Amino acid sequence: MDEGSFLDALEQEDMLRLVRDATHISFSKGDHVFQLGDPANCVYAIRKGKIKTYLINEDGEEIVLSIRGVGSLFGLSSIFGAGARTGYSTAIEESLCLRITKDVFWSFLQSRNEVSNLVITLLGKRLCQHRAIISDILKRDVKARLARTLLRLYHQFGKPVQKGMLLDIAITQEELANMISARRQTTNRLLKHFENENIVKIGYKRLIITDPAALENMLE
Numbered sequence: 001m002d003e004g005s006f007l008d009a010l011e012q013e014d015m016l017r018l019v020r021d022a023t024h025i026s027f028s029k030g031d032h033v034f035q036l037g038d039p040a041n042c043v044y045a046i047r048k049g050k051i052k053t054y055l056i057n058e059d060g061e062e063i064v065l066s067i068r069g070v071g072s073l074f075g076l077s078s079i080f081g082a083g084a085r086t087g088y089s090t091a092i093e094e095s096l097c098l099r100i101t102k103d104v105f106w107s108f109l110q111s112r113n114e115v116s117n118l119v120i121t122l123l124g125k126r127l128c129q130h131r132a133i134i135s136d137i138l139k140r141d142v143k144a145r146l147a148r149t150l151l152r153l154y155h156q157f158g159k160p161v162q163k164g165m166l167l168d169i170a171i172t173q174e175e176l177a178n179m180i181s182a183r184r185q186t187t188n189r190l191l192k193h194f195e196n197e198n199i200v201k202i203g204y205k206r207l208i209i210t211d212p213a214a215l216e217n218m219l220e
Contacts, residue, residue: 049095
């Protein structure tokens, strides 16, 4: 299952049930959905916009774990374990989410085995992704970390345009730097290098990836 396809994967009856039983909440850009230590008493499904999940290290720097788009579930791992949130979640653009309480979500899963299997698959993929992020930070240089992150965004948010794949997400270089645990200046320098090598084209809060194979080669 693709990252953003959970809601699309549901049968219409199941979708209507979730929409009926959920609270609809709007978030402006920069609004916190939840913060570290908040009660983990619900999950969220994105109907509009994009949400980032992240940690904050001892130096006060963000470590971005994911950016989720329309159709995606988030806030899942906490309700299956600890009683409090273990990270942060913030809207990076105007967003609309379904807030589904823990009890309602558990009841929904218990009555729909196929949906339970989807959620288990999703959690497994995200666990692997988070481990890969941590492994990259520990083992790979900044250039390789940037290449992997661009490829992940390429597959998640890429839309075909004349000269490549546009990353359909408004992201600043500082936010991109946070995703790879690097300084903004270093990220900017590497992006310029990628552009000079005709791997990407840089616009205002937009990137077009023109040579994904070159990014793949950086991971070998």
